[in-house]
Amino acid sequence: MEYLLDQLLNGLSLGCIYAFIALGYTMVYGIIKLINFAHGEFFMVGAFAGYFVLSAAGIEAIGLPEPLPMILAFGIAMLAAALSSGVLAVIVERLAYRPLMGSSRIAALLTALGVSLFLQNVGIQVFSAEQRGYPEARRYIDLDDAADYVGQTFPGLAYATFTVTSPTGKDSEVREILAGPDKALTADAVAELKYKKDADGEPVGGFYVSSPFSHTAKTLIVIVSLALSFGLLWLLVHRTQFGRAMRAVSYNPEAAKLMGIQSTRVISMTFFVGAFLAGIGGIIWGMRYGKIEPFMGFMPGLKAFIAAVIGGIGSIPGAVFGGILLGVLEVLIPAYLPSEYSGYKDAVAFIALIAILLYRPQGLFGRFEGEKV
Amino acid sequence: MLEVKDIHVYYDAIHALKGVSLEVREGEIVTLIGANGAGKTTTLRAIMGLNPPREGAVVYAGQDVAKLDTPGRVGAGLILCPEGRQIFANLTVHENLRIGAFLRRDVARIERDIDEVYGFFPRLRERDKQLGGTLSGGEQQMLAMGRAMLSSPKMLLLDEPSMGLAPLFVKQIFEMIETIRSRGTTILLVEQNAHAALKIADRAYVMETGVITLSGPAAELAANPEVRDAYLGV
Known part of the structure; x- marks a missing residue:
C-alpha cells in the first residue's frame, strides 16, 4: 500500500511536469494549428535558467525565519526559468514561425522540427553537452x-x-x-x-x-503549483479581454481582425504564456530528477505532446488531464511489472498514443474535427 | 465620410473589381445591390483592407486608409459586419458582444451598451451564456449586428444582413439598421434583398461583374425599369 502511494506520488509529479509542458503545446496548436516541436527546448532553456539562478543564489538570510529564504530563492529561480522560456518562445515565433504564416502546415511543422534541433545544438555550444547536477534551493x-x-x-x-x-x-x-x-x-x-x-x-x-521539504511535501508543492497555474490560466482564458481575443483568433482569425484584434500580438502572447509554463516545468524537472543537459527537452517534450493528444489537442483541461494520466501510467505500469521490463518505461507513452489514436482520435476532451496533423 | 476611388482588386489572376468608385456621405444609408458574384463583398473587403486594392484609393474621414491595417481601420470607427455573420461559435453570446468592444477604452459603458443591445433583441438576453454556435441563423445575425454596434461604429458596412432569414427577422434587422443610422452612424448596406434595401436607403449603387453600372437616389433606382426587372423581380 505504501509502495503504491509512493509510486502514485512519483507518477503525479512526473505527470504535473508533462502537464506544464503539454499546456503550451495545446495552446499554440489551439491558436495557429502548429505542433511546435521546439516546445521541449523552451522547457530545457527554462531548466538551465533556473540552474544558473540557483547556483548563483546563496540567498542570504535577510533576517527571515528559516524556510522563507529557500522559498524566496526557489521563487526567483522559477520566475527566471519561466521568463527565459517565455522570451525565447516570443523570439522563435517572431523569427521562425511568423514569416510562414499563411504557408502550408507542413512547412511550419518542418520548421518547428528544425528550430528544435537548432536550439539543442545552440544549447551544446552555450551550456556544453555535459550533464550537470541540479543545485538544490x-x-x-x-x-x-x-x-x-x-x-x-x-x-x-x-x-x-x-x-x-x-x-x-x-x-x-x-x-x-x-x-x-x-x-x-x-x-x-x-x-x-x-x-x-x-x-x-x-x-x-x-x-x-x-531545503526543509520532504519528498512527499515537494510532490504536493508541485501538484499545488500546477493546480494554481491551471486556475490562473483558466481565468486568463475565460475572464480577460486577452483570453477572449485568444479564443476569437483561434476560431476565426479574419473575424478577429474585424474586431480590431492584432492577431500577431495575441499569437506572440500565447507563445509566451505556453513557454512560461514550460519553463516552470523545466525547473521542477531539474529539482526533481537532479540532472539537466541540452537534449533533456526531447523526451519530455515528446511525452507532453502525446499527453496533449491524449487530452485532445487544443483543449486546456485536456492537456492537464492527459499529462497527469500519462505520468501516472508511466510510473505505475513499470512499477508492477517484473523488473526486467523496467527498460520499457518509455513504451507506455507510445502505446497510450497508439491506443488513443485508434479508439478516440479527437482525444479525451477534444471535439472531433475532420482533419488534423 | 467614405469615398472609394477607382479601386481594382485581383484574386490571383482574376480581376474582381475593375475600377469601382462610390461615395457615402455622413449620415446616409447607401445601398450597394447586385447579383451574386458582382463584387459587392469584395468591395467591402477592400474598404476594410482584407483584400487591399492594387490600384485606386479608399478615403475614410478625409484620409487615405492604405497605411492602416484592418484593426487600425476598426480603431478609426470603420466597422464591417461581415457576410455569413462570422460569429465566434466558441464564445458565449455575451463574450461575442464584449469582443466587439475590444478596442474601446470606455470600459464602464460597455455593459450598458450590451444591455441596450439586449433591449433591442431580447432573444439574445435569454441566451446570454450560450455559445454563439448554438444560436439559430436569425439570432446569429442579431448577435453580429449587436457586436458591430458594440464597436461604436462611425461608418458601418453591412454585408447581406438579411441573407437566409425568416421574414419576421428581416423586418427586425431593417428596423435595427434605421435605428443605428438615427444615432449618427453612416451606413453602407450590401443586400440581395434589393426591395427592402432601396426602401430604407437614401442612395444606391448597382454593381455588375466588377463595375458600378447605375447609381442615384434610392427612390429613383427603385422606379428604374432595368432595376425593377433585374433585382426587384417585378
Missing part, C-alpha cells in the same frame, strides 16, 4: 555569521562541501552533514570548517542549509 551561511546558528537544529540539513586530498595525492569532493532536524549545529563543527579548502584551494568560508 539552498541558503549559504558565511562562517562569520555561523556563531549565531550554533546550538540550532535545521528543518532541512546544514552541510558543507570541501575538497580532501587522499594520501595518494588525489583530490575528491566531500559533503559533510553538520546538522539536521535531530542534530544541532556544534561550535566544534564550525571551528573545523575554517581549515577546509575548496577545489581551487581557497578556504570554504561557509556552509549550506538545504
